[in-house]
Amino acid sequence: MYANEPVPAEQPTQRSDRDAAALAAMGADVSALCAKRLARVAGTHGLLLDGLGTPSPAVPGVARWATLQPAQDGAVWQGRVRANLDELPFADDCFCAVLVRFAGGFDAAGVSELARVLAPHGTLLVAGFHPRSLWQRGIAPGRWERALRAAGLDVLPAVRCGSPWPRVRGAEGLPRWLIRSAGGAWLIEARRSVLAMLPLRKPAGRRAMEPLLPGAHRQCA
Numbered sequence: 327m328y329a330n331e332p333v334p335a336e337q338p339t340q341r342s343d344r345d346a347a348a349l350a351a352m353g354a355d356v357s358a359l360c361a362k363r364l365a366r367v368a369g370t371h372g373l374l375l376d377g378l379g380t381p382s383p384a385v386p387g388v389a390r391w392a393t394l395q396p397a398q399d400g401a402v403w404q405g406r407v408r409a410n411l412d413e414l415p416f417a418d419d420c421f422c423a424v425l426v427r428f429a430g431g432f433d434a435a436g437v438s439e440l441a442r443v444l445a446p447h448g449t450l451l452v453a454g455f456h457p458r459s460l461w462q463r464g465i466a467p468g469r470w471e472r473a474l475r476a477a478g479l480d481v482l483p484a485v486r487c488g489s490p491w492p493r494v495r496g497a498e499g500l501p502r503w504l505i506r507s508a509g510g511a512w513l514i515e516a517r518r519s520v521l522a523m524l525p526l527r528k529p530a531g532r533r534a535m536e537p538l539l540p541g542a543h544r545q546c547a
Contacts, residue, residue: 344494351496352461353380353427355488356453356511360425361385363515367449369422375403375411377428388423392416396429411436416443424450428511431465434473441477441518450479450516453487459510460491467512479516487511 361383364372372388375395382391394403403409412435424444426432432440444450452474455464467484474481486509489497497505 345492347494348489348492348496349378350380351494351498352488352492352511353378355496356427356513357381357383359487359513360427360451360453363451363513364388364423364425364449367423369445369448371421372423372425373416373421373443375424375426375429377430380427383425385423391425392421412439414439414443418442419445421445422448424448426450426452428454430454431469432473434476437470437473437477441474441479444479444518446518448518450474450518452514452516453511456486456510456512459508461510464511467514470514474514474516478519480519482515484512484514485509487513 357380364383364385364387367385367387369387370389372382372385372391374382374391374393376382376393377396379395382393392405392407394405394407394409397404397408401410403411407415409415411432419442421443422445424440426440440450452470454467454470455461457464457466471481471484486506487497488505488509488511489495489500490504490508490510492510497509
């Protein structure tokens with residue numbers, strides 16, 4: 327990750343119906359794998375940053391997702407709140423799960439914010455298109471792995487998932503060896519180490535207001 331790097335959503339501005347169906351199938355495949363990785367998560371709220379508009383995964387341990395998607399101008403992410411990724415409007419340790427899907431690249435400050443809002447023993451998942459696939463887009467997973475470790479998280483190596491090429495049926499019917507070796511997307515799992523010394527941001531000059539989401543706060547006039 328580079329300082330001041332823009333955070334593009336990993337989706338084209340215009341899509342044919344077939345392209346849209348292939349993207350939806352990829353989103354569904356990634357969402358299913360995320361649900362398996364989050365099966366043992368215990369908590370109430372999760373944070374979802376999604377660049378494709380894929381529905382949040384059904385996870386028994388997560389009662390509600392705070393979902394943010396990129397705004398048209400790409401400068402902020404929006405949902406029930408508007409968020410700058412370098413300064414998320416949520417309190418420390420407030421999400422048992424953080425899921426980032428097809429959201430492009432984050433700078434170091436953005437990755438630190440993801441680590442800050444993740445609760446102890448929480449799980450953070452990041453998924454993106456693999457640059458060495460026939461999707462012809464994506465960011466190398468190694469960049470995310472290094473950034474997550476620098477933020478004080480314990481990181482598992484990336485795994486490949488999804489169809490290696492745009493396919494309306496997604497990974498359905500494809501052999502597992504092909505998906506594991508050449509899948510069109512990757513998934514990284516990271517956990518917050520209890521012993522890690524994470525820098526916590528203390529909001530200065532802010533007055534707590536009734537939150538729209540757990541731990542959320544707004545800038546006071």
